Amino acid sequence: MENFEYLNPTRIVFGKGTIARVAGLVPKDRPVLMTYGGGSIKRNGVYEQTRAALQGFDVREFGGIEPNPRYETLMQAVELGRRENVGFLLSVGGGSVLDGTKFIAAAMRFPGSEPWDILAKRAKVEDAVPLGGILTLPATGSESNGNAVVSRESTREKLAFYSEKVYPRFAILDPETTFTLPPRQTANGVVDAFIHVMEQYMTYPVNAPLQDRQAEGILLTLVEEGPKIMAQPDDYATRANIMWTATQALNGLISCGVPQDWATHGIGHELTALYGLDHAQTLAVVFPALLQHQRARKAGKILQYAARVWGITEGGEEQRIDAAIAKTEAFFRSLGVKTRLSEYGIAEGYDEVAKRIGARGSALGEHGDIGPAEINAILALCAA
Ligand code: NZQ
Ligand code: ZN
Numbered sequence: 001m002e003n004f005e006y007l008n009p010t011r012i013v014f015g016k017g018t019i020a021r022v023a024g025l026v027p028k029d030r031p032v033l034m035t036y037g038g039g040s041i042k043r044n045g046v047y048e049q050t051r052a053a054l055q056g057f058d059v060r061e062f063g064g065i066e067p068n069p070r071y072e073t074l075m076q077a078v079e080l081g082r083r084e085n086v087g088f089l090l091s092v093g094g095g096s097v098l099d100g101t102k103f104i105a106a107a108m109r110f111p112g113s114e115p116w117d118i119l120a121k122r123a124k125v126e127d128a129v130p131l132g133g134i135l136t137l138p139a140t141g142s143e144s145n146g147n148a149v150v151s152r153e154s155t156r157e158k159l160a161f162y163s164e165k166v167y168p169r170f171a172i173l174d175p176e177t178t179f180t181l182p183p184r185q186t187a188n189g190v191v192d193a194f195i196h197v198m199e200q201y202m203t204y205p206v207n208a209p210l211q212d213r214q215a216e217g218i219l220l221t222l223v224e225e226g227p228k229i230m231a232q233p234d235d236y237a238t239r240a241n242i243m244w245t246a247t248q249a250l251n252g253l254i255s256c257g258v259p260q261d262w263a264t265h266g267i268g269h270e271l272t273a274l275y276g277l278d279h280a281q282t283l284a285v286v287f288p289a290l291l292q293h294q295r296a297r298k299a300g301k302i303l304q305y306a307a308r309v310w311g312i313t314e315g316g317e318e319q320r321i322d323a324a325i326a327k328t329e330a331f332f333r334s335l336g337v338k339t340r341l342s343e344y345g346i347a348e349g350y351d352e353v354a355k356r357i358g359a360r361g362s363a364l365g366e367h368g369d370i371g372p373a374e375i376n377a378i379l380a381l382c383a384a
Contacts (some may be wrong), residue, residue: 001206001207001210001257001316002206002257002258002259002304003118003257004256004257006143006252006253006256007252008142008144008163008167008251008252009167009169010143010167010169010170010171010251011025011169011170011171012143012144012170012171012173013025013170013171013172013173014174014240014243014244014248015093015171015173015174015175016174016176016236017174017176017262018172018173018174018177019028019049019050019053019134019172019174019177020049020052020053021053021172021243022090022132022134022172023049023053023054023057023103024257025132025169025170025382026054026057026088026132027087027088027130028056028057028286029087030058030085030086030087030088031058031059031060031084031085031086031087032054032057032058032059032060032086032087032088032089033059033060033061033062033077033081033084033086033088033089033090033104034050034054034059034060034061034062034090034092035062035063035065035077035089035090035091035092035093035097035101035104036061036062036063036065036091036092036093036097037060037063037064037065037066037067037093037094037096037097038061038063038064038065038066039094040093040136040180041093041136043180044083044136044177044179044180046092046134046177047092049231049234050090050092050134054090055167056204056297060080060086062076062077062080062104064102065077065093065096065097065100065101066096067094067096067278068096068149068151068158068272068279069096069097069099069100069103069118069149069150069151070150070151070152071103071116071150071151071152071153072152072153073100073109073259073278074100074103074104074150075107075115076085077104078104078107079113080110081104081108081129082108084128086108087129087130088129088130088131088132088134089101089104089105089129089130089131089132090131090134090280091131091132091134091168092134092136093134093135093136093137094131094135094136094139094185095137095139095140095142096138098133098135098140098142098143098148098168099140099142099147099148099149099150100148100150101131101133101192101350102128102131102142102146102147102148102163102166103115103119103148103150103161104129104278105116105128105129105130105131105165106118106125106128106148106161106163106165106166106199107124108128108129109127109128109129110123110125111126111307113321114122116152119150119152119157119159119160119161120157120159120163122161122346124163125161125163125165125166126165127165127184128163128165128166129156130165130169131168131169131177132168132169132170132171132172133168133170133171133172133216134171134174134177135171135172135177135243135323136177136178136181136240137178137181137185137189137244138173138178138189138245138246138247139185139188139192139193139246139248139280140191140192140246140279141193141196141246141247141249141250142250142252143168143171143247144167144168144171144247145167145250145251145252146162146163146164146165146166146167147160147161147162147250148160148162148165149162149269149279151272151273151351154340156256156273156274157273158269158272158273158301159269160269160272166287170317171247173243173244173247173344175236175237175239175240175242175243176239178238178242178243179233179234179240181233181337183230184231184278184336184348185268186224186229186233186242187230187280187335187336187337188278188279188280188281188337189242189246189280190225190226190229190242190246190335191223191280191283191284191332191335191337192246192279193218193222193242193245193246193249193250193260194219194222194226194332195247195264195265195280195283195284195287196250197215197218197219197220197249197254198261198264198287199215199260199261199262199263199265200215200255200258200260200261200290201215201258201265201301201305202261202301202302203253203258203259203260203261203301203313203364203366204235204259204296204297204300204301205300205301205304206257206300208256208257208258211254211256211257211258211303213253214248214253215254216305216309218245218248218249219305219309220308220309221241221245222242222245223331224243224335225238225241225245226242226331226335227334228333230334230335230336254260259366260366261362261364261365261366262364262384263365263370263378264283264286264290265283265288265315266357266362266364267290267353267357267364267375267378267379268282268285268286269282270281270352270353270356270357271285271286271350271353274349274350274352274353275344275346277336277344278290280337281337281338281344284332284337284338284339285338285340285341285344285382286378286379286382287328288325288328288332288339288382289378289379289381289382290378291324291325291328292325292381293374293378293381294370295321297327297365297367299317299321302320302321302324302325303317303320303321303324305324306320306321306323306327307320309324310323310324310327312324312327339382340382340383340384341379341382341383342383342384345378346353346383347383349378350383351376351377351379352359353375354371354372354373354375354376354379355372357372357375358371358375
């Protein structure tokens, strides 16, 4: 096992009727800025529940944060927050609102003139306004991690940052808020969580049996609960299982002491930036192709995954690897998520993805050996 340091400071408040708990978690001494997205919270009662809980607080609002939150929009909230002397940020919505709020938190206290540097130049976040979240979409794990992904419309870039300063102080996870998710977003959430586990698991063995089994436990739960949630979206028990599972997939636990990949996300973010695909749609396209391309490098872990998650134990090694890749792709498709670029009408021009990643000087993969040529080969496999 590799050395590691682990800290997760986020308090999770989980279950039915827990939005009211926000009153005891948000400090009252300064104005609170409540952030939200395009209006789903106004249609499903989450907005009313939150406002009712915050009676007596000095609450300002900033709505309209888009899916794949935009820098241009977020900077308006930064101005508002500074002007109103906001002391706490409360995100109410999905991963995009929460990521956007993390950026607002960091940008409000950023000493330089250009907070975009936090993303583009990896400028260190020394301080951030404290924040908390009421989550309405299980997928990203943003509710208990220090990551945020922000897009810039003017340059069509989508970039991530990490800082310990932007972990939410608390995350309220009420599975009932997820009943109103459209099937596409529910399926996206299952795929995103699945791939988060894969990026931390599907590398090479380092004798970390606990982390492996934790990861496989999350994968197996998604394989079991995913189809149930698509068939019965109003089943509380399944919604609850999916919500807790998605949090566990990216809260830092399963990556302790093991190598990580993140190539699927690296390529996927460019596909969203260039073509506007949903985050999880890009992952379902890229991951099976990445497995195919990296099948020799990842053989040990693919065979373990094949046996423990899909029960594939018969046949030669190559056959079992083929079967595991096929099962993975079929799982995404069973949720209604497409797995080929051509299904999104993308037939050419995708070499821009490799150019952009290459220009940033970053090589992807757990060995750092997935460069532009390999990315093009992976995308050719997705296109087929
Ligand atoms: O904007 P509103 O009106 O709220 O509607 C949203 C949005 O249209 C809607 N929605 C959310 N909760 C709902 C609901 N509709 C009905 N009922 C509800 N309860 O769903 C749509 C998508 O929301 P969004 O927040 O964009 O989805 P998600 O949570 O999947 O977040 C995706 C973003 O997170 C980033 C992605 O790149 C993408 O920008 N990621 C963040 C990560 C992190 N912070 O660790 C890791 C991930 O890998 C990912 O990159
Ligand atoms: Zn993701």
